Amino acid sequence: MTTYTPAEAVAQSGFSIDTLRYYEREGILPRIERNASGRRVYSESDLWMLGFLRCLRDTGMSIEQLRQYGELSRNDTTMPERLALLETHAVSIRTRIAEFEVFLARVEEKAAWYRGELRRMGDAMA
Structure with a gap:
């Protein structure tokens, strides 16, 4: 079985070592095994x-929801609850995407205005 050091876990996950420890302490992440010298592996x-936790966090899932997901993940009988939590989160992501599409349209509209102004300024100087 391949194992990874905390430094390798940090590099692969993008979380800090403090976040990894916090996630373990809070029950978001299952208890991490330790080697013979007591170091996490x-x-x-x-x-x-x-x-997956990085994905959930980056898409706006709260720490409380992450904690709930982590706790549910340790029990095979909680698949319906995990599914419900993820479906609710998917709705939240879709809502945020729709909001960002509106924001993107406004930014693109303003950028188009600036392009037009710069073209007019160039035409006036020619």
């Missing part, structure tokens, strides 16, 4: 979970 499964 991360498995492929741990890294996959960290990648």
